[in-house]
Amino acid sequence: MIKIENLKKSFGELEVLKDMNVEVKPQEVVCVIGPSGSGKSTFLRCINRLEEPTGGSIYIEGNDITDPGNNINEMRKNLGMVFQQFNLFPHMTVLQNITTAPKRLNGKSQTEADKLGKQLLDKVGLADKADVYPDNLSGGQKQRAAIARALAMEPSIMLFDEPTSALDPEMVGDVLEVMKSLAKEGMTMIIVTHEMGFAREVADRVIFMDGGYIVEEGNPQDLFDNPQEKRTQDFLSKVL
Amino acid sequence: MITNTATNHIKEETVIESLQIMIDALPVLLQGMWLTVLITVISLAIALVIGLVLGIFSITQNKILRGISTLYVDAIRGTPILVQILFIYFGLPAATDLSLNAFTAGIIAISINAGAYLVEIFRAGINSIDKGQMEAGRTLGFSYSETMRLIILPQAVKRMIPAIVNQFIVSIKDTSILSVIGIAELTMSGQSIYANNFRAFEILFMVGVLYFIIVYSLTLFARWLERRLDVA
Ligand SMILES: Nc1ncnc2c1ncn2[C@@H]1O[C@H](COP(=O)(O)OP(=O)(O)O)[C@@H](O)[C@H]1O
Ligand SMILES: [Mg+2]
Numbered sequence: 001m002i003k004i005e006n007l008k009k010s011f012g013e014l015e016v017l018k019d020m021n022v023e024v025k026p027q028e029v030v031c032v033i034g035p036s037g038s039g040k041s042t043f044l045r046c047i048n049r050l051e052e053p054t055g056g057s058i059y060i061e062g063n064d065i066t067d068p069g070n071n072i073n074e075m076r077k078n079l080g081m082v083f084q085q086f087n088l089f090p091h092m093t094v095l096q097n098i099t100t101a102p103k104r105l106n107g108k109s110q111t112e113a114d115k116l117g118k119q120l121l122d123k124v125g126l127a128d129k130a131d132v133y134p135d136n137l138s139g140g141q142k143q144r145a146a147i148a149r150a151l152a153m154e155p156s157i158m159l160f161d162e163p164t165s166a167l168d169p170e171m172v173g174d175v176l177e178v179m180k181s182l183a184k185e186g187m188t189m190i191i192v193t194h195e196m197g198f199a200r201e202v203a204d205r206v207i208f209m210d211g212g213y214i215v216e217e218g219n220p221q222d223l224f225d226n227p228q229e230k231r232t233q234d235f236l237s238k239v240l
Numbered sequence: 241m242i243t244n245t246a247t248n249h250i251k252e253e254t255v256i257e258s259l260q261i262m263i264d265a266l267p268v269l270l271q272g273m274w275l276t277v278l279i280t281v282i283s284l285a286i287a288l289v290i291g292l293v294l295g296i297f298s299i300t301q302n303k304i305l306r307g308i309s310t311l312y313v314d315a316i317r318g319t320p321i322l323v324q325i326l327f328i329y330f331g332l333p334a335a336t337d338l339s340l341n342a343f344t345a346g347i348i349a350i351s352i353n354a355g356a357y358l359v360e361i362f363r364a365g366i367n368s369i370d371k372g373q374m375e376a377g378r379t380l381g382f383s384y385s386e387t388m389r390l391i392i393l394p395q396a397v398k399r400m401i402p403a404i405v406n407q408f409i410v411s412i413k414d415t416s417i418l419s420v421i422g423i424a425e426l427t428m429s430g431q432s433i434y435a436n437n438f439r440a441f442e443i444l445f446m447v448g449v450l451y452f453i454i455v456y457s458l459t460l461f462a463r464w465l466e467r468r469l470d471v472a
Contacts (some may be wrong), residue, residue, distance in 0.1 A: 050375055077381035087376035089393050100390065101380040153380055 001026045008055035016042045027186040031199035034209035040192040048079045048162040080150030080158040086142040094145050095130040097134040098152045120148040124178050140171030160191040208232045261442045261449035265433050272429025273450045280412050283350035290357025299365045316356035325349040329421045346418040354411040405462040
């Protein structure tokens with residue numbers, strides 16, 4: 001489903017990603033953990049080309065997203081993304097946040113888009129917030145609305161960049177619940193997270209990144225309970 | 241007592257006479273005012289397009305587009321508007337075959353001048369929007385221009401309205417300088433009247449009142465617009 005080969009990314013002199021190789025199978029949930037500054041966000045943002053990779057290839061269902069010949073806007077429709085800071089559109093209601101893209105880009109009528117939007121709001125537990133502006137939502141509600149917005153394009157892959165890091169602790173659970181239910185439905189997901197409990201429970205595979213490398217990867221039980229690498233052990237001993 | 245009554249009498253007559261002069265001047269002044277409004281509306285419409293396009297140039301990655309924008313803004317902001325008007329009306333025809341009538345030259349001058357200030361307003365307005373908004377739009381699959389149109393500009397323009405209106409007010413008043421190239425706008429109309437009747441006080445007072453009416457209408461419109469956008 002996703003095949004990343006020799007991915008490299010530098011910002012000027014600073015080499016942030018050094019030769020990353022990752023494969024993600026359909027319906028797989030991959031959690032990426034690692035210290036701050038290790039390149040997790042950059043890695044995720046290369047996958048939908050919010051950052052332009054300096055080298056390597058990223059195949060999404062067989063198409064190389066780094067190939068300038070491929071239509072990046074088309075390919076992004078298939079890659080939902082959820083940001084740490086939500087990035088909802090403040091000048092639109094919650095429902096408009098969700099329906100604008102499917103209406104304009106997927107040829108849905110207003111009625112179809114509204115119906116889809118309401119279904120998604122129901123799914124993330126915000127059925128009563130359709131006509132509210134984002135400024136009037138709590139952090140947790142904002143993030144769930146942002147997840148609904150990404151789902152409205154009916155992507156087959158979802159990318160999450162620390163979706164709960166900007167939330168008050170009591171808001172984290174609701175957002176993680178939504179993500180769990182997505183995982184159960186078989187959504188393919190790559191999740192950068194600091195929620196180790198969540199990663200252990202939901203991930204099919206955990207990747208530990210440090211210094212722009214994948215230091216270690218494996219199923220959550222092996223990686224959390226029996227890390228092989230010294231750097232993984234050090235990191236886990238700090239966060240667990 | 242007698243002198244006093246006489247003075248009062250004279251004062252009263254002067255006031256009535258002054259009012260009469262103002263009323264007599266009104267048709268010509270209103271014509272001038274109409275021309276001022278017309279030049280302002282056309283020029284500012286063009287200036288908005290210049291401001292938007294070059295404002296976006298100034299924030300792209302492309303160095304050439306950014307350079308064009310910077311050069312234009314610096315050149316206009318670094319020179320007096322009077323020189324710009326004279327340059328377009330007298331300077332250009334002297335060096336090229338191009339000769340413009342005063343009305344066209346005036347509109348070009350005001351457009352180019354206001355445009356430069358609007359570039360800065362647009363640039364700052366767009367830059368003030370969090371870059372996560374562009375990223376969220378692009379991630380959904382919108383192109384750069386769709387994201388600009390649907391997501392960035394609606395938010396930016398709302399923030400820019402006070403600055404845009406401020407520039408509009410400056411530009412409305414700047415049109416009075418167009419009298420130097422003989423356009424019969426409001427100021428010029430006034431000058432032509434008091435050149436004949438020598439009543440500069442009454443005429444210029446009326447000219448001032450009419451400018452104030454234009455500017456104040458715009459201010460009221462802007463307040464109404466801001467209130468409407470606040471609801472949305
Ligand atoms: N746009 C950028 N320009 C320059 N350096 C950047 C940029 N984005 C990230 N970096 C640098 O790349 C490194 C990795 O950042 P990031 O991917 O955000 O790490 P993480 O998400 O793991 O905390 C950091 O040193 C960061 O300062
Ligand atoms: Mg990060």
